[in-house]
Amino acid sequence: MFLNSVPKAGTHLIRNILRMFVHPDQHWRREYIQHALLSRSRDAFLVDKPMISWGHMLFSDEAAVALRDTRHIVLVRDPYDWVLARARFYLSDEFQGNLEHIKNGGAAVEDVIMMMILGAHGRVPDLKDVFSMNAVAWMGSRAVVVRYEDIVENLKDLGSKRAEVFFRQLLADCGLDLPADWRDRVEAGADPKESRTARENLKVTAEVPKVLSDTHKRVVDFHAPGLRALLGYR
Template sequence: MPRVLAKPDTLNELNENFQQHRLKQPVFLNSVPKCGTHLLRNIFRMFVPVDQQYHEQFIQIPVLNQHLKAFDPAQPKLSWGHLLFSDTSAMALHNVKHIVVVRDPFDWVLARARFFLSDNFQGNMENLKSGRVTVEEVLNMMIFGIYQKAPTLSEIFTHNATAWLGTGIQLVRYEDVIKHLKALDKPEAEVYFKELLSGLNLSEWPSDWRARVETGSDREQSGTYRDNLQNTAFEIPNELPDIQKQLVEYAAPGLRRLLGYY
């Protein structure tokens, strides 16, 4: 599998600043890659004892069988990963609180390109950083994939997100998290984060929830946050160009509507 280089965080130490309640059921944070996985993980970590957090592996299909203990109801853990929909993953997550994180496919194309072109990602696509392709060509590769190197947008969203819909998962949109992080002092934010974290079955809602969320969402604690990526080879636009938006709709018709983006 490709390697991701990210600086370690100090959240396990900061977790000690908060009184924690024991998990009673395994919880798995599943996501489409580049949809705010680390952000969600870090927020959840501030509400769960460190010894109930599964740090051994970022769980994916190739290593699933070696890490089934993360889902053991007798020893509940908070775990995370990119777990494709399949018979083995569905059985592994039986009786596990399953949260699936998605992102607007328009913004996902930009985030994926930004990550692949950074020094934090080491895989078989170093040639993209050579300067011999344009940023527009890279964006199209993020949509349509790269032959024998990277799957298409449609394939990734199909297997990591849409195939899980209707199976009892809790769907989380990255943009909703960001919206409420920017307005933590609003009553709506408390309502949102109570619902977001409801799968933890906390015995009581902590009065210091804002401090926990602020600690977990600290950008300095996320090695894959866009501003922490190193030496991005291109200047990636902040908004997907119109033609690439049309290509997303062509490549994955109905996807944005299905995920609730219009």
């Protein structure tokens, strides 16, 4: 089972929940699997030795071959909210890279948000490129697309029949059964303390809005027309 995701779409959340249903001996712990590391990570996808692994695997011929016989989940997030989550990460102490100069007010937050949408030349890929290669390209395969917001909504209503149906299907897509104590496992895995990049745990150097402005929403729609609808957002 490979838990693939658009970067900053909630990877830690789905990983921490689903690994509660897999024996620790079957956890792939070496690293986040990405395209650049694929050649040394192929044993994570062995049919005769199933593992739960996770990462950000963009679509490619090599990735398609490696994941052919693996249960493959692709986590996506509403691009409107993804832009803000990405901005928070790039402005946090957790991020160490070639954009340190935008932190601590180095660039206006509104401009940082634009970078998250349109990219920063030579430094950060744009929204359309990230979603195209990490999500949209996999939609034509046997991969199962899961929306971050659906996980969050069902976590808020964990005692409901709706949540039971949702998590039963999610586990089935991963080749797993729903045990009697599934709610306890989901609740434990979803604890924000288990994710260093959860919003509550990030030390952000500038205040990022909780809701994307109407102008920035229009820029997203201009930059990637049809993307939100393709992913099931309205």
